[in-house]
Amino acid sequence: MEIINRIVDGYHDVMDNQSDPRTKDWFLMSSPFPTLAICLTYVFTVKVLGPKLMENRKPFELKNVLIWYNLFQVIFSCWLFHESIASGWFTTYSFRCQPVDYSRNPHAMRIANGCWWYYISKFTEFFDTIFFVMRKKFDHVSKLHVIHHGIMPMSVWFGVKFTPGGHSTFFGMLNTFVHIVMYSYYLLAALGPKVQKYLWWKKYLTALQMVQFVLVFFHAFQLLFIDCDYPRAFVWWIGMHAVLFYYLFSDFYKQAYIKKAKSMKLKEKVEVESSKVEPKERKLSILNGFSNGSALGDVRQRMAGAVASQ
Template sequence: MAPPPGPVYSFLHALPIPSLPYNIEHWVPGSTPISTVAEVTLAMVVYLVVIFGGQALMRGSKPYRFQPLFMLHNFLLSSGSALLLALMLEEIVPIVWKHGLFYAICNTSAWTPRMETYYIFNYYFKYWELFDTVFLVVKKKPLQFLHVFHHTATAVLCYTQLNGRTSVSWVVITLNLFVHVLMYYYYFMTAAGYKIWWKKYLTTLQITQFVIDLFTVYFASYSYFAATYFPNMPSMGSCAGTEGAAIFGCALLTSYLFLFIAFYQKTYKAQAGKNKADAASKAAAKVAKKTN
């Protein structure tokens, strides 16, 4: 049984805004927008054509900044992620409190109607976030493999978990929303001209997120497969969700962890080396000046 609505949900429903259509509140493959393999594939193809075609078109043009639009994009994504995070936490925390963590990540009852709506909104956020890359293209910034792969694959991941109805999804999504609140706030502030010192720690937080994600989804998957196929092995019982969604989620999140670790090492070790070289160069210049 789902917990009663929380204060954030109740506040939003008290506002004079139209009710959501049934196929937005509930995942109905073929009726909910972008809910079929063909639609998801088409969306990803359009994304790749737009960004790589845009790069080709921009070769002979000067970069465009679209600063106010870029700031609005990041502000809305940061605040929207915070709102969705609050809605999800007020729904799932009472379930954890009443029934325990294993129930919350593995029982079918943890996939409540309201959580399903939040999962759908989070899924659509992934398509909104594709405009991150469009801004990079018009600014003539390089497109890293990690950026393009992460944006496309995460939309597909959310699609597979909605189809698979994996109750453990909230762990991955709430952590991701928390990171995105900070990440898009960082981009908003830097676009406004502020120097933010904690970018390196934001990447560390992303890596930590994937470590927690993997521990949780591997545990849930092990428990399901052990209870289903190897009843003599120790487990806490079966876990909600399809096998395909579980395997795909584990594989993709594992790739994210290694890719972000590689990005961290490449970015910040190179920066540390550059800082040391700059410091040595300045020290040598001071010695030469004194000598002269």
């Protein structure tokens, strides 16, 4: 019982005394458990409940919904990217070491507010997967997709709770830029076949995601080697997320593009070789027919029949 009390007291000490007091009363910020519950509900819905509900139903036609949804995400991502730039990236923020400003001045509060909206954006991205399920594109609900979307709200929650600003917003700045490109691609794809034929650059989106995680990895872990007034725990938190996501996205890239391309080349090679072999086989079969006397026998039988009929 004493151990449980210590755990509970430690939890309240961290949440109440070591977190950012500016954000503790904001929506969903008082405790991590509502966010955790939403994330778990999302995973259960897209992996179990959704496919079960769609099992005997026709896929939904969501063309217009997808167009408006992706347009919203492009606009939302543009605004979030603008807010991250307004916070100081490429102007006053240092790429080497940027502590969090915990004051209540308007600029610091604007940064914290932007971090909270970035956290909310991770929930809106759940609809990417929900729409896959509704259209019965279950092969799109991959391990990468579910893990990435399923843990991001929980991950960002800790950032808003303890470090809403400073060094960690580098990841948000990069991520919102990538999402501008990504949702622009999805928007164009939703417009139909007339536009889709020009979308040859899909695989480069995955490459862009991988570059993003490499940059986040080096940007975060540089603080392990220099003095900076930024929590080391969050250095590891952000850096290890970059490692995890880089592994998942690189594995997806290999499976979806490299191995698929090799498989297609092998298939084409087999088809070419088959087209060369088949005519030879047909020629040999004809020659074999005459050489074994079968064709000649047929001719003789016809002649004998004609003589008999006379």
